[in-house]
Amino acid sequence: MSKPLILLHQEALRRTHPVFDAAPAETKAIYVWDDAFFKDANYSLKRLVFVYETLCELPVDIIRGGTLETVLQLAPSLLYIPAANNPLLISLIDSIKKEVPAKIVEDEPFVTLQRKTEFRRFFQYWNKAEKTAFLLDGSEDA
Amino acid sequence: MTSTLQTCFDDRDSLIAYVKKLAPWADGAASQIQGGRLKAEMRLAAINPIKYGGSRNFGDGHVTRLSPYIHHGVLSLNEVRNHALSQCSQPVQITKFIQELAWRDFWQLVLRAHPHWAWADVEPYKTGFSAQDYADALPADIAEGKTGVACLDAFINELIETGYIHNHARMYLASYVVHYRRVKWQAGARWFLQHLLDGDIASNNLSWQWVASTFSNKPYIFNLENVERYFGKLVDTSPALNQPLHATYETLQLGLFPNLGMTL
Known part of the structure; x- marks a missing residue:
């Protein structure tokens, strides 16, 4: 039976983000290390290392792959996603929402x-x- | 089947080597500025939001360097504001600090309402030139920090090496790229996003548009005297090594915007 899942992204890398409270207790969190996304954004190694070492302090599984493909493979019953500001991320989240039930959770105002x-x-x-x-x-x- | 990546390392060098293997295409080296909540909390504990107000424009002022952590959501704006409030007896003491946080909130709201403004001119240039008059690509000497303008090369080298430069230095570089070299702001914004650890499309790109005058009432320009005042202790501001900037604002304005005359 599929379970809910939290999909973190690079604008919401903290345990106290409201997305963790929105999801049921013990919901697993993942971060997809998406080469295509990073290449598209043209990130230097500095930025990638900063993201990675931040992820290492979080209770999150880092999965390498395409974000949409990975989510489809995991087939969650409901996906909790922090709201994003980067248009590239928003576009990615929109593509996920078309395929998987998703709840977008805003950061604290x-x-x-x-x-x-x-x-x-x-x-x-x-x-x-x-x-x-x-x-x-x-x-x-x- | 999905498989998870490694999250425990003996030391930072091992983590960096691992990320390099994951992304062999990524340029450059790692920054000395480290990610993670622990580092963010240490930096937050060290801020002085009262002294920030009077010194923030200076290269050695009490800037917080929290932006890489705020951009990645490691710290929320709310959390930073709440901490700053605990550091003062009267909120009015930290007005400038709160306003700087508010600028970030403002840029995010603007971009959410108008996502296409991330890369499109919001308004025409107010420089006497049209967008077609600006080059599409960033010249190599700028990208490599070899402009021959000593203070700017120092800022560029710091950007490339650390992924962070002072906001005032960002404005100088943006102004130099767009107004002194007549390059489209989009080329400069893309370059900053590649390197800045806090590279945020809303804050970065809309700030470039503010400097360029496509999202403000007039172009932002600066001269060597200004750099000397705010960064004189930190970078070489000798006139001989910074020739293009060594002029009065009136002279610069006539040279940079000949179609405008003195109307700014």
């Missing part, structure tokens, strides 16, 4: 913005963010 607003200049953002940026957990409820 920095500030509380009352409503979704589009910003073009920093101070448009800061005028809204300043109210909670100086509060613990970026929230008046903390």
